[in-house]
Amino acid sequence: MSNKQNAAGRRRYGAIEAGGTKFVCAVGDDDANILDQVRVDTRDPATTMAEVNRYFGAAVNTFGPLTSIGVGAFGPLDLNPSSATYGHVTTTPKPGWKNFDLVGALKYGTGRPVQLDTDVNAAALGEWRWGAGAGLDSLAYVTVGTGIGVGVAHYGRAVHGLMHPEIGHIFVRRHPDDAGFPGICPYHGDCLEGLACGAAVVARTGRALKDAPASDPIWAIEADYLGQLCANLALSHSPQRIMIGGGVMQTRLYRTVHERMLHWLHGYIGAAELQSTGYISPPGLGGSAGILGALYLAISANQGTVTA
Amino acid sequence: MSNKQNAAGRRRYGAIEAGGTKFVCAVGDDDANILDQVRVDTRDPATTMAEVNRYFGAAVNTFGPLTSIGVGAFGPLDLNPSSATYGHVTTTPKPGWKNFDLVGALKYGTGRPVQLDTDVNAAALGEWRWGAGAGLDSLAYVTVGTGIGVGVAHYGRAVHGLMHPEIGHIFVRRHPDDAGFPGICPYHGDCLEGLACGAAVVARTGRALKDAPASDPIWAIEADYLGQLCANLALSHSPQRIMIGGGVMQTRLYRTVHERMLHWLHGYIGAAELQSTGYISPPGLGGSAGILGALYLAISANQGTVTA
Numbered sequence: 001m002s003n004k005q006n007a008a009g010r011r012r013y014g015a016i017e018a019g020g021t022k023f024v025c026a027v028g029d030d031d032a033n034i035l036d037q038v039r040v041d042t043r044d045p046a047t048t049m050a051e052v053n054r055y056f057g058a059a060v061n062t063f064g065p066l067t068s069i070g071v072g073a074f075g076p077l078d079l080n081p082s083s084a085t086y087g088h089v090t091t092t093p094k095p096g097w098k099n100f101d102l103v104g105a106l107k108y109g110t111g112r113p114v115q116l117d118t119d120v121n122a123a124a125l126g127e128w129r130w131g132a133g134a135g136l137d138s139l140a141y142v143t144v145g146t147g148i149g150v151g152v153a154h155y156g157r158a159v160h161g162l163m164h165p166e167i168g169h170i171f172v173r174r175h176p177d178d179a180g181f182p183g184i185c186p187y188h189g190d191c192l193e194g195l196a197c198g199a200a201v202v203a204r205t206g207r208a209l210k211d212a213p214a215s216d217p218i219w220a221i222e223a224d225y226l227g228q229l230c231a232n233l234a235l236s237h238s239p240q241r242i243m244i245g246g247g248v249m250q251t252r253l254y255r256t257v258h259e260r261m262l263h264w265l266h267g268y269i270g271a272a273e274l275q276s277t278g279y280i281s282p283p284g285l286g287g288s289a290g291i292l293g294a295l296y297l298a299i300s301a302n303q304g305t306v307t308a
Numbered sequence: 309m310s311n312k313q314n315a316a317g318r319r320r321y322g323a324i325e326a327g328g329t330k331f332v333c334a335v336g337d338d339d340a341n342i343l344d345q346v347r348v349d350t351r352d353p354a355t356t357m358a359e360v361n362r363y364f365g366a367a368v369n370t371f372g373p374l375t376s377i378g379v380g381a382f383g384p385l386d387l388n389p390s391s392a393t394y395g396h397v398t399t400t401p402k403p404g405w406k407n408f409d410l411v412g413a414l415k416y417g418t419g420r421p422v423q424l425d426t427d428v429n430a431a432a433l434g435e436w437r438w439g440a441g442a443g444l445d446s447l448a449y450v451t452v453g454t455g456i457g458v459g460v461a462h463y464g465r466a467v468h469g470l471m472h473p474e475i476g477h478i479f480v481r482r483h484p485d486d487a488g489f490p491g492i493c494p495y496h497g498d499c500l501e502g503l504a505c506g507a508a509v510v511a512r513t514g515r516a517l518k519d520a521p522a523s524d525p526i527w528a529i530e531a532d533y534l535g536q537l538c539a540n541l542a543l544s545h546s547p548q549r550i551m552i553g554g555g556v557m558q559t560r561l562y563r564t565v566h567e568r569m570l571h572w573l574h575g576y577i578g579a580a581e582l583q584s585t586g587y588i589s590p591p592g593l594g595g596s597a598g599i600l601g602a603l604y605l606a607i608s609a610n611q612g613t614v615t616a
Contacts, residue, residue, distance in 0.1 A: 076578070091578050138469025154462055154469070161446025161462070161546035162579050169576055170543050171481055171536070187576040228479070235478050236544040238469035268477055270384070270399050271470050299314040 003203055010091030013298035014056050014069035014112065017119060017290040018102070020094060020146065023048060025055050027063050028295040030128045034234030035063060037291070044096045045105065068113040069106055070297030072122025072290055077102075079117065079160050087116055090127050093186065115301030119143075119290055120151030121158035121165075123283065125300075128153045132284025133241055140239040141283065143246035144226065148193040152237050159237075167236075168193040171230040175221045178204075196225040198248045223253055227260020234261065234269055241273075243283045254280055321606035322364050322377035322420065325427065325598040326410070328402060328454065329357060329515075333363045335371050336591030336603040339419020340438045343371060345599070352404040353413065354393025361417030376421040377414055380598055385410075387425065387468050400405075401494065415534050423609030427451075427598055428459030429466035429473075432590065433608075434601030436461045440592025441549055448547040449591065451554035452534065456501040476501040477520075480536040483529045504533040506556045517556050534592055538588055542569065542577055552581055553591045562588055 010029055012061045017024040019042065026037040036059065056066060076090045087103025106114045117125070117130055124133070124141035133139035133153070141151040148168035152159045159165050169191045178195070184203050185194030194200060201209045205218050212218050230242055242258070258280045265274075283289040318337055325332040327350065334345040344367065344481045348359045364374060395411025425433070432441070432449035441461070449459040451609035456476035460467045467473050477499045487502070492511050493502030502508060509517045513526050520526050538550055552565070566588045573582075582588055591597040595610045 049443055091576075136469070139469065154467055155465060156465060159446065159462055161444070161548050162542065162581060163577060164545050165546055166543045166577065170540055171572065173481065187574050227417045232478055232540070232544070233468065236468060236540070238471050238473055240469050243431075264479065266495050269471060269474065273470060304419060 004164040011067045011299075011302070012059075012063045012065070013295055013302070014059070014066045014110065015291050015294035015298055016052065016069065016071045016073075016106075017122075017294050018042075018071055018073035018075050019119065023052055024291050025052055025065065026291050026295070027056075027059050028292075028298075030299060032292055032295065034288070034291065034295070036074070045100045049105040049109060053106070056110045056112075064108070066112050066298075066302075068115060068196065068298045068301040070299070070301060071102065071106065071111060071114060071116045072119040072294040072297065073102060073116060074119050076163060077116060077118055079164055087114070111112075113301050115297040117123075117158050117162050117293075117297055118149070118151060119293075120149040121153070121294030122151070122297055123285075123289040124151035124153040124293070125156070125158055125296050126289050126291075127243055127284055128156055129296045130285060130292055131289060132243055132281060134242040134284075138237060138239045140233050140237060140242045141289065142226075142229065142233075142242065142244040144196065144244060144248040145198050145246035148197050148229075148246075150229075150233070152239070154235075154237075157196070167229070167233070168197075170229070170232055172196075172225050175224045177217045178221045190230055192225060196222055196229075198246075201248065210250050219253075219256070222248070223256035224260045226253070226257045228264055230257060230261035231264035234265060234274060241278075242280045243289075244280060245283045245287075245289065254282070312483065314561075317449060319375045319607075320367075320371045320373070321603055321610070322374045322418065323599050323602035323606055324360065324377065324379040324381075324414075325602050326379055326381035327427065327598075328382050331360055332599050333360055334599050335364075335367050335374065335604070336600075336606075338607060340600055340603065342596070342599065342603070353408045357413040357417060361414070364418045364420075374418070374606075375419050375611040376423060376606045378430070378602040378607070378609060379410065379414065379422060379424045380427040380602040380605065381410060381424060383426050384471060384474065387472055395422070412506060413549075421609050423605040425466050425601075425605055426457070426459060426472050427601075428457040429461070430459070430601030430605055431593075431597040431599070432459035432461040433464070433466055433604050434516060434597050434599075435551055435592055436464055437604045438593060438600055439597060440551055440589060442592075444548040446547045448541050448545060448546060448550045449597065450534075450541075450550060450552040452504065452552060452556040453506050453554035455538075456505050456554075458537075459542070460535070460541075460547070461547075475537070475541070476505075478537070478540055480533050480540075483532045483558060484545075485525045486529045490558075500533060500537055504530055504556075506535075506554075509556065518558050527561075527564070528607070530556070531564035532568045534561070534565045536572055538565060538569035539572035542573060550588045551597075552588060553593045553594075553597065557590070562590070 024221030044249035127133040183190030331348040407512040458475035491498030491502030
């Protein structure tokens with residue numbers, strides 16, 4: 001038994017789903033069990049991280065030593081291990097968090113190794129390990145809420161490189177009933193996120209999508225933009241499954257987004273799986289994809305790799 | 309010494325760059341040396357494959373047994389190992405080749421294991437192993453010729469999943485000086501390939517891009533569409549480098565494509581590497597990327613994996 005295992009011989013890990021409004025902090029094990037979980041409001045980095053580190057410090061008394069800590073975080077993030085600013089949040093407009101050393105604050109606060117990825121990459125890995133994407137060579141995880149985030153995992157590894165995917169900011173073609181609306185992305189105006197995130201829906205209609213009457217053209221506009229996203233994903237990443245969650249995704253949208261994806265692909269990709277409405281589905285882990293993804297990051301950090 | 313090595317103790321591999329007009333067939337070794345190479349015109353599958361198999365049969369007399377054969381081929385291809393039609397060309401409009409069992413024809417014709425991927429995925433792997441993308445976590449290889457093909461390698465593995473990337477068919481936004489042109493893609497009309505491949509240039513101007521005067525607006529139009537492709541790649545795959553080759557790529561285009569990529573990204577991705585004009589470059593292996601990529605496929609088949 002190694003000193004990284006607790007008295008009962010089982011490893012315990014820390015997991016953090018770090019979002020713009022809250023940090024969900026949890027302790028879990030190798031079998032996707034969440035043993036304890038708290039919510040920490042996201043304020044300035046110093047206040048927030050002090051509370052997060054206090055939580056994990058106290059958790060050791062209950063659960064024994066934590067082997068490592070996994071974090072799925074809002075971004076953009078510097079994920080290049082050879083960069084001087086590895087583990088930092090980079091260009092976020094969120095006050096106080098720009099250039100904040102998230103990995104450093106956790107590593108020095110807890111004394112444990114930290115594995116960081118984007119919130120959506122973490123969720124994609126969680127789905128690959130335990131959810132609706134179990135064992136797939138390629139899957140995409142999309143969240144449509146305040147913004148639009150997309151995580152991608154190939155062969156059980158999240159996509160990195162220059163940075164990490166930022167597919168929410170691709171350009172889509174304008175829906176004919178949506179001419180005039182300038183979009184709300186501070187960088188691009190009318191990129192996908194600027195046209196189709198929750199705040200863009202509110203900017204046009206004054207209410208959330210779920211509150212719009214069935215006759216409102218916003219439903220068809222939203223389905224078309226998300227259908228273009230899925231067509232682009234199918235062409236770019238060839239995922240075997242696309243999972244979409246987030247506050248904007250209402251049940252009735254899945255079928256229409258699938259229809260619009262097929263419209264845009266126009267028969268080019270013959271794969272039978274693509275024709276099935278199940279190709280685009282809610283996350284298999286539901287609202288737990290993020291925190292379980294973070295747990296999987298912690299486990300993979302301990303294995304020295306995120307590959308299977 | 310295993311029976312897979314020749315008398316001199318070095319392994320020999322077959323490599324095929326299978327294109328719509330020619331099959332380049334070669335014998336190579338583990339160190340990227342091409343020891344012999346021939347060109348076989350692409351005709352109907354039976355005639356073409358008979359000549360290809362004759363070449364490799366005769367090569368054994370000169371070079372000894374071939375360990376395996378790697379093929380980078382035009383597609384789309386079925387690359388799912390558990391599919392009943394694994395190794396087949398699928399929906400190509402090329403007469404006679406639709407649903408042709410390319411891997412089967414080679415495997416039974418030569419008696420050697422065959423490793424297949426798309427021509428552009430093979431080239432991306434060749435560049436990752438021996439070229440301008442050596443050792444990168446993520447790179448993209450683009451060819452702009454008769455069509456537009458894009459291969460992507462993450463951590464030394466080509467992207468597969470539902471199928472393989474078909475990024476040439478993404479949708480781009482119309483350049484204001486290019487209204488009216490319907491595009492030439494038989495599936496999508498005015499997708500990227502339909503607007504920006506070599507045949508699309510000829511359809512508009514009656515000549516190849518290289519023959520267009522510097523004042524022709526086609527140069528700015530082409531640069532903008534390829535810039536949109538590169539912006540989309542940066543957002544979708546986060547490659548550390550984008551290599552572009554093919555008959556349409558003239559030297560002066562690299563700088564303008566880079567400018568248009570930055571225009572479309574509008575400061576969103578801060579990475580310094582992206583700002584450098586070297587981010588978009590010709591293939592490091594030049595015209596040999598395809599055949600060396602096929603050689604690398606053969607080597608990786610023998611290793612049982614395409615990971616490093």
